[in-house]
Amino acid sequence: MIVEPVRAFSDNYIWMILNDIRSHCAIVDPGDAQPVIQWLEREGVEPVAILITHHHGDHVGGVRNLVSRFPGLEVYGPASERIPAITQTLVEGDIVHLGELGLEFSVLDVPGHTAGHIAYLGQGALFCGDTLFAGGCGRVFDGTFQQLCASLKKIRDLPEETLVYCAHEYTLDNLGFAKWVEPDNPELLLRDDHDMALQEKGIPTVPSRLALEKATNPFLRFDVPAVIQRAEQQAGRSLAEACEVFTVLRQWKDSEYD
Numbered sequence: 001m002i003v004e005p006v007r008a009f010s011d012n013y014i015w016m017i018l019n020d021i022r023s024h025c026a027i028v029d030p031g032d033a034q035p036v037i038q039w040l041e042r043e044g045v046e047p048v049a050i051l052i053t054h055h056h057g058d059h060v061g062g063v064r065n066l067v068s069r070f071p072g073l074e075v076y077g078p079a080s081e082r083i084p085a086i087t088q089t090l091v092e093g094d095i096v097h098l099g100e101l102g103l104e105f106s107v108l109d110v111p112g113h114t115a116g117h118i119a120y121l122g123q124g125a126l127f128c129g130d131t132l133f134a135g136g137c138g139r140v141f142d143g144t145f146q147q148l149c150a151s152l153k154k155i156r157d158l159p160e161e162t163l164v165y166c167a168h169e170y171t172l173d174n175l176g177f178a179k180w181v182e183p184d185n186p187e188l189l190l191r192d193d194h195d196m197a198l199q200e201k202g203i204p205t206v207p208s209r210l211a212l213e214k215a216t217n218p219f220l221r222f223d224v225p226a227v228i229q230r231a232e233q234q235a236g237r238s239l240a241e242a243c244e245v246f247t248v249l250r251q252w253k254d255s256e257y258d
Ligand SMILES: [Zn+2]
Pocket: 054, 056, 113, 130
């Protein structure tokens, strides 16, 4: 498997999943068709499927144009959200077989950012849309904080070497908030320097490794003593449960950082 980004809007990544001989591909969350079509023409790759994580316009906005341009495309997406031109609805545990690519992905339900958000896991890679970001996580829109916390716990339990392909380049901004939470976390400070150097050269900071997220992303660290302490200080009360810590962090970022 080869994975390459197509950039869209100001900071979206549309991930192109290719077979090793670069003949066919699947397209993850095409919010805009134009940059995808340009990429397909330039690379001479035939698309076979679209994989959608959730219903937001910057993830599905290009679906109709791509389907009319490439009529055989299968469109996979969450069963409980309205996705344009969908041909295959998915729930937790379903397997997506991409025959032409020789690849399979299993489906995880990861609600919270939206109520029906799903992620695709296969070949050591996780395509998680706007659930987990490098250094952060998505906002809560039509899901709940409790759902997003549970979804992030589920992702945290995946193998440490899993590559996290999120849908936006938000990393440096996210790490800024992470430093509010854990100003003395040495791995976080190293990561911040490293990712800043990548961005200065115009290189994506995504994908990241789950092990690095667990070491530096406050939204996967809601049961680390220093993080609990910081969240309790922010809340002005003691927090009995990990998901309360998570909620305080997410609301703090929403109200004072973003
Ligand atoms: Zn979204």
